[in-house]
Amino acid sequence: MSLRPTLDFLLYHWLDAPSLSQRARFADHSRETFDAVLDTCERIAREKYAPFNRVVDTQEPHFDGEKVILPQATHDAHKAFVESGMMSAAQGYDIGGMQLPYTVQAAANSFFAMASVSIGSNMLTSGNANLLLVHGTEMQKDVFAKNEFSGRWAGTMCLSEPQAGSSLSDVATRAVPDEAPSVAADGAVPWDQDPLGPRYRLTGNKMWISSGDHELTENIVHIVLAKIPDENGKLVPGTRGISLFIVPKKMVDTEGRLTGERNDVALAGLNHKLGWRGTTNTLLNFGEGKYPVAGQAGAVGYLVGQPGKGLHCMFHMMNEARIGVGMAATMLGMAGY
Ligand SMILES: Cc1cc2nc3c(=O)[nH]c(=O)nc-3n(C[C@H](O)[C@H](O)[C@H](O)COP(=O)(O)OP(=O)(O)OC[C@H]3O[C@@H](n4cnc5c(N)ncnc54)[C@H](O)[C@@H]3O)c2cc1C
Structure with missing residues (x-):
């Protein structure tokens, strides 16, 4: 089952996500930029996540006494996700983000969860950094949050x-x-x-x-x-x-x-x-x-x-994680359906 028609319906016909661009923070965005983000995530999920869903299930992480070994596919998927800019997509331009509305970021991330729910744990990294943006000092944001978003x-x-x-x-x-x-x-x-x-x-x-x-x-x-x-x-x-x-x-x-x-x-x-x-x-x-x-x-x-x-x-962070875990569970159900 393709996820895209469902997301298009939810974002454009139900939530009217493009109307968010009337707000100053999202003024550079439009349905075209949202579609471009969705296209990119759909492609990465198809190429770097879905083909390896079984691999990451059968080749469990293991500890060699010094390091934790994960399949190469997990490293490749992480690299592609980071290079897409999705780790900081909802963040301000000043810290390398795209100022994408959270709604669209969450919708785009659902492609990854549906393709392979456990290959990545990027939700933890961005949630951790978002917590520091709110509760950390300027130095903690610079040193820790920014290096997580990147x-x-x-x-x-x-x-x-x-x-x-x-x-x-x-x-x-x-x-x-x-x-x-x-x-x-x-x-x-x-x-x-x-x-x-x-x-x-x-x-x-x-x-x-x-x-x-x-x-x-x-x-x-x-x-x-x-x-x-x-x-x-x-x-x-x-x-x-x-x-x-x-x-x-x-x-x-x-x-x-x-x-x-x-x-x-x-x-x-x-x-x-x-x-x-x-x-x-x-x-x-x-x-x-x-x-x-x-x-x-x-x-x-x-x-x-x-x-x-x-x-x-x-x-x-917990509240953000709750949305992410709920979304992931829903996508797992969609994949099964
Ligand atoms: C896959 C996975 C990943 C996880 N990742 C993390 C992580 O990254 N970081 C982290 O900190 N933790 C993590 N956890 C731990 C998770 O947060 C805990 O499992 C959760 O808080 C529940 O605690 P518990 O397992 O000790 O269950 P318990 O607290 O022992 O609960 C057992 C049962 O008792 C019920 N119960 C508990 N208290 C009450 C009460 N007062 N009244 C009525 N019923 C009650 C619960 O609803 C549940 O059904 C993870 C767990 C899993 C399974």
């Missing part, structure tokens, strides 16, 4: 733990101020003056993390929920104790360059799934000391927003 780095969302799924108030990952000045992204400054954000050391385990490790990109930006202990060293009960941190897989400087040092985030193992098998799903150990930073165990994380407001910030 496709150079990928993103994750790290909420769940082995004992905390729906019940996020049970999160037990701890974040304590990092007193080691040599870790600073821009010289030896105290932990609370690090240009990338107040710097903490995280310890804990995150379970079910999608795209938590792979070699598709140069770096992975984990967005992690953790609790800052109170003055007695106790974790604040409930969700109001939760804060949010950027924890890069590899350490970076203020120009977005890799420093050459690994952060203390270790892949404990891959989870195997019945479906959606093309995307890795991981158990990540933060701060266990496998990759000490500046000689110390503890994953380096930079605070996003205010302490104790982490869940509020995280929901920016």
